[in-house]
Amino acid sequence: MTAPDPPSSRDRILEAARRLFHEQGFHATGISTILRESSANSGTLYHYFDNKDALLVGVLEYYTRLLHPAVMGPVEQATGDGIERVFILLQNYRDGLASLDFRMGCPIGNLALEVADDHAAARDLIVRNFENWAANVHAWLESARDRLPFSTDLAAMSRFILTVMEGGMMQARAARDIAPMDQSIAHLRAYFDLLQTQAAAERTARGGNSPGDRS
Amino acid sequence: MTAPDPPSSRDRILEAARRLFHEQGFHATGISTILRESSANSGTLYHYFDNKDALLVGVLEYYTRLLHPAVMGPVEQATGDGIERVFILLQNYRDGLASLDFRMGCPIGNLALEVADDHAAARDLIVRNFENWAANVHAWLESARDRLPFSTDLAAMSRFILTVMEGGMMQARAARDIAPMDQSIAHLRAYFDLLQTQAAAERTARGGNSPGDRS
Amino acid sequence: MTAPDPPSSRDRILEAARRLFHEQGFHATGISTILRESSANSGTLYHYFDNKDALLVGVLEYYTRLLHPAVMGPVEQATGDGIERVFILLQNYRDGLASLDFRMGCPIGNLALEVADDHAAARDLIVRNFENWAANVHAWLESARDRLPFSTDLAAMSRFILTVMEGGMMQARAARDIAPMDQSIAHLRAYFDLLQTQAAAERTARGGNSPGDRS
Amino acid sequence: MTAPDPPSSRDRILEAARRLFHEQGFHATGISTILRESSANSGTLYHYFDNKDALLVGVLEYYTRLLHPAVMGPVEQATGDGIERVFILLQNYRDGLASLDFRMGCPIGNLALEVADDHAAARDLIVRNFENWAANVHAWLESARDRLPFSTDLAAMSRFILTVMEGGMMQARAARDIAPMDQSIAHLRAYFDLLQTQAAAERTARGGNSPGDRS
DNA sequence: TATGAATGAGGGTTCATTCAT
DNA sequence: CATGAATGAACCCTCATTCAT
Numbered sequence: 001m002t003a004p005d006p007p008s009s010r011d012r013i014l015e016a017a018r019r020l021f022h023e024q025g026f027h028a029t030g031i032s033t034i035l036r037e038s039s040a041n042s043g044t045l046y047h048y049f050d051n052k053d054a055l056l057v058g059v060l061e062y063y064t065r066l067l068h069p070a071v072m073g074p075v076e077q078a079t080g081d082g083i084e085r086v087f088i089l090l091q092n093y094r095d096g097l098a099s100l101d102f103r104m105g106c107p108i109g110n111l112a113l114e115v116a117d118d119h120a121a122a123r124d125l126i127v128r129n130f131e132n133w134a135a136n137v138h139a140w141l142e143s144a145r146d147r148l149p150f151s152t153d154l155a156a157m158s159r160f161i162l163t164v165m166e167g168g169m170m171q172a173r174a175a176r177d178i179a180p181m182d183q184s185i186a187h188l189r190a191y192f193d194l195l196q197t198q199a200a201a202e203r204t205a206r207g208g209n210s211p212g213d214r215s
Numbered sequence: 216m217t218a219p220d221p222p223s224s225r226d227r228i229l230e231a232a233r234r235l236f237h238e239q240g241f242h243a244t245g246i247s248t249i250l251r252e253s254s255a256n257s258g259t260l261y262h263y264f265d266n267k268d269a270l271l272v273g274v275l276e277y278y279t280r281l282l283h284p285a286v287m288g289p290v291e292q293a294t295g296d297g298i299e300r301v302f303i304l305l306q307n308y309r310d311g312l313a314s315l316d317f318r319m320g321c322p323i324g325n326l327a328l329e330v331a332d333d334h335a336a337a338r339d340l341i342v343r344n345f346e347n348w349a350a351n352v353h354a355w356l357e358s359a360r361d362r363l364p365f366s367t368d369l370a371a372m373s374r375f376i377l378t379v380m381e382g383g384m385m386q387a388r389a390a391r392d393i394a395p396m397d398q399s400i401a402h403l404r405a406y407f408d409l410l411q412t413q414a415a416a417e418r419t420a421r422g423g424n425s426p427g428d429r430s
Numbered sequence: 431m432t433a434p435d436p437p438s439s440r441d442r443i444l445e446a447a448r449r450l451f452h453e454q455g456f457h458a459t460g461i462s463t464i465l466r467e468s469s470a471n472s473g474t475l476y477h478y479f480d481n482k483d484a485l486l487v488g489v490l491e492y493y494t495r496l497l498h499p500a501v502m503g504p505v506e507q508a509t510g511d512g513i514e515r516v517f518i519l520l521q522n523y524r525d526g527l528a529s530l531d532f533r534m535g536c537p538i539g540n541l542a543l544e545v546a547d548d549h550a551a552a553r554d555l556i557v558r559n560f561e562n563w564a565a566n567v568h569a570w571l572e573s574a575r576d577r578l579p580f581s582t583d584l585a586a587m588s589r590f591i592l593t594v595m596e597g598g599m600m601q602a603r604a605a606r607d608i609a610p611m612d613q614s615i616a617h618l619r620a621y622f623d624l625l626q627t628q629a630a631a632e633r634t635a636r637g638g639n640s641p642g643d644r645s
Numbered sequence: 646m647t648a649p650d651p652p653s654s655r656d657r658i659l660e661a662a663r664r665l666f667h668e669q670g671f672h673a674t675g676i677s678t679i680l681r682e683s684s685a686n687s688g689t690l691y692h693y694f695d696n697k698d699a700l701l702v703g704v705l706e707y708y709t710r711l712l713h714p715a716v717m718g719p720v721e722q723a724t725g726d727g728i729e730r731v732f733i734l735l736q737n738y739r740d741g742l743a744s745l746d747f748r749m750g751c752p753i754g755n756l757a758l759e760v761a762d763d764h765a766a767a768r769d770l771i772v773r774n775f776e777n778w779a780a781n782v783h784a785w786l787e788s789a790r791d792r793l794p795f796s797t798d799l800a801a802m803s804r805f806i807l808t809v810m811e812g813g814m815m816q817a818r819a820a821r822d823i824a825p826m827d828q829s830i831a832h833l834r835a836y837f838d839l840l841q842t843q844a845a846a847e848r849t850a851r852g853g854n855s856p857g858d859r860s
Numbered sequence: 861t862a863t864g865a866a867t868g869a870g871g872g873t874t875c876a877t878t879c880a881t
Numbered sequence: 882c883a884t885g886a887a888t889g890a891a892c893c894c895t896c897a898t899t900c901a902t
Contacts, residue, residue, distance in 0.1 A: 009865075025329055027242035031893060044866055046894065103332050110328045112389040114240055117318050127390050152405075156398035159386065163399040164375075167382030171374065174327040175342050183371035184378040187406070190367075194409040224882080246876060256884055257877075263882095267876065439886075455759055457672030461872055474887055476873065533762050540758045542819040544670055547748050557820050582835075586828035589816065590809075593829040597812030601804065604757040605772050613801035614808040620797075621832070624839040654861080676897060686863055687898075697897065 010048045012038040018059045022107040060125035082144035102176040109166045134158040225263045227253040233274045237322040275340035297359035317391040324381045349373040440478045442468040448489045452537040490555035512574035532606040539596045564588040655693045657683040663704045667752040705770035727789035747821040754811045779803040
């Protein structure tokens with residue numbers, strides 16, 4: 001049983017870049033700051049990453065790898081209920097934002113708006129992160145398929161949930177007030193309640209009668 | 216009848232800055248680019264604006280002034296129905312995004328994520344822009360108050376609508392595919408439909424005797 | 431009667447760059463050295479020159495402008511004899527090389543070998559400098575047309591003279607010994623002597639007989 | 646009978662450095678490029694060469710070793726005539742330049758102008774290369790001693806020939822046009838013709854009775 | 861010998877801003 | 882008000898070189 005290896009230069013650089021891009025944004029973060037914070041020097045950084053853009057790509061790949069272990073996994077531990085998972089997930093983002101003084105917000109969302117137009121590789125990874133996020137939520141919703149109306153498009157719904165998370169975080173962060181996010185989550189909850197009510201009615205209608213039942 | 220005055224230096228600078236901040240972001244836009252695009256020179260710019268931050272503030276004030284004339288007004292011209300206005304507004308954003316090749320997105324949202332943490336004055340104006348936007352939508356919703364459930368918090372709902380707009384634009388822009396935004400709007404529409412159904416039921420339950428109500 | 435204006439920043443930069451490129455070569459000269467030697471700072475340099483290559487172009491244009499006033503003019507002052515001018519010119523280069531401890535050599539020749547392949551604009555100017563040099567010498571030779579054989583191609587001869595200058599300077603500079611240049615000039619002189627002897631014989635042959643004479 | 650050994654690391658490095666210094670010049674060639682092109686790594690390079698200057702010295706020594714086998718030898722195979730050898734040699738340089746698109750030129754000449762001032766050891770080797778070149782040509786000329794005037798300094802003449810080669814290559818390479826070199830060679834040829842004519846006259850004057858001389 | 865990570869000074873260039881005219 | 886030269890810190894990146902494995 002030994003102590004864990006100290007993080008490699010590459011990992012220290014990646015972690016510092018990840019944190020600083022999150023805190024300050026991509027353009028506002030200088031390479032020299034990343035070097036200082038990671039106790040690396042420029043040659044080492046450029047040994048591992050071709051340029052600042054490649055470092056951004058590395059950070060986004062890191063987020064991709066982290067999505068399930070750090071974000072989705074804990075939620076899945078907390079409950080098996082697909083719908084509750086959605087609101088626990090949103091609550092986790094909410095709490096994370098509030099607990100850090102409304103700095104930072106969603107790192108992928110921040111980068112999406114700052115760099116997507118000009119950095120093709122980064123854009124691809126941002127898109128993939130969004131897709132993975134939504135796909136994970138979509139799977140949760142499928143597990144609650146029968147508690148939601150037949151006609152509800154669950155893939156679109158998972159996108160909608162991501163929309164609510166990103167839009168809510170943006171406003172709350174800017175206002176340094178969690179209210180806009182809470183309000184958005186509350187309306188999403190109301191929507192789900194209505195959907196579940198509707199689904200229950202559908203089930204009653206279907207289940208109380210024989211197939212092909214009318215009126 | 217005379218030709219309109221050519222735009223003043225100040226206006227040309229402000230317009231160039233507005234466009235470039237929108238296209239490229241705040242940090243990625245250099246003062247020299249603004250000067251080139253506005254055919255001004257640095258002395259003139261710094262005569263009107265103390266520094267780059269003040270220019271950002273000028274841009275945000277410009278957006279504040281423009282909100283109703285350019286964004287809300289046209290929607291209000293299109294229909295008097297408060298709920299339909301919401302969806303026309305979202306459709307306008309949607310169409311604007313798609314028609315510009317998925318570049319740009321919402322200028323306030325972009326700046327919110329890029330500069331809110333570090334520029335107090337800009338943050339205040341971003342918050343005010345969000346508030347004005349939501350207040351305007353809130354007023355529309357109030358005009359449809361009786362078609363929505365009593366318990367629905369319309370102020371929160373207006374925040375939720377802004378959330379959907381910002382979150383949907385972010386995803387659609389990154390993906391260069393309008394689908395995530397359309398899916399989000401579709402779910403918002405489904406939510407409104409359920410709310411209106413519920414409100415109708417409430418009205419029926421309450422007495423069925425509202426003016427003009429028959430059946 | 432006033433003191434002459436102090437040299438402008440642009441001129442100081444250009445002069446420092448010219449001198450340093452000559453002394454050290456293009457690649458071995460850092461922008462920071464040019465700035466130090468010209469007491470300018472980087473912003474000023476890049477205000478006048480787009481990049482280091484543009485500065486090189488500026489230097490080469492400067493040489494183009496200087497060719498006659500500084501190089502050819504003084505020789506023309508010294509004698510009206512076209513052939514003697516050639517050897518005074520070569521002697522001036524020779525003396526310049528020896529008097530500066532065999533550093534430097536011909537600035538155009540140095541740059542020709544160092545940057546011609548990779549800098550199109552610089553290459554053009556180098557070629558033009560060579561052409562101007564040869565054209566000037568060519569004009570001198572034309573003024574001595576009748577002292578050289580009919581069949582001698584004077585344009586080619588002017589190129590040959592440039593060849594002797596550049597090739598001689600190269601060897602003398604490397605050896606830090608003027609001998610290779612002196613030896614080359616001596617052989618060029620011998621060549622001219624033979625040509626003039628031949629031309630004299632031609633004149634005698636032609637002059638002693640009627641045109642169309644056939645032996 | 647076995648396959649030849651693959652070139653050693655040292656040889657691969659030396660060959661890559663030689664080629665790159667020739668193509669791009671010394672300062673414009675980075676160690677990392679040499680490593681990439683030779684599939685070596687930095688530790689290996691610095692195991693064999695103390696530093697970049699030592700590598701340059703190695704390259705120049707290589708050229709020294711190669712001078713006769715690769716440059717002079719083939720010419721000597723082509724003809725036994727000392728004077729013709731001179732022009733075959735120049736023609737070979739000429740053809741080499743033109744066949745490689747006017748890149749590269751004489752590697753020693755290039756380095757002479759770029760590094761001679763600042764690298765003492767390299768300078769010595771450059772000088773020695775020039776000396777060896779001229780000495781070889783000098784020997785050729787001695788073999789034609791009786792076809793040239795008594796008074797002609799053949800050592801100086803060999804320097805003059807090197808001058809013509811270097812000066813002609815410089816201009817042709819810069820212009821990407823072989824003409825300046827051809828013109829220079831043509832004049833050197835004319836000079837030799839006149840010298841040979843003069844030598845013939847000297848021989849006649851001296852007695853007309855040299856062995857084998859008839860008519 | 862070979863490997864490739866680490867070093868940190870220096871490369872060329874852009875930045876926001878100031879100021880004399 | 883307008884002009885554009887001047888300022889110098891900071892930008893991203895490459896350099897030749899060293900060293901632990």
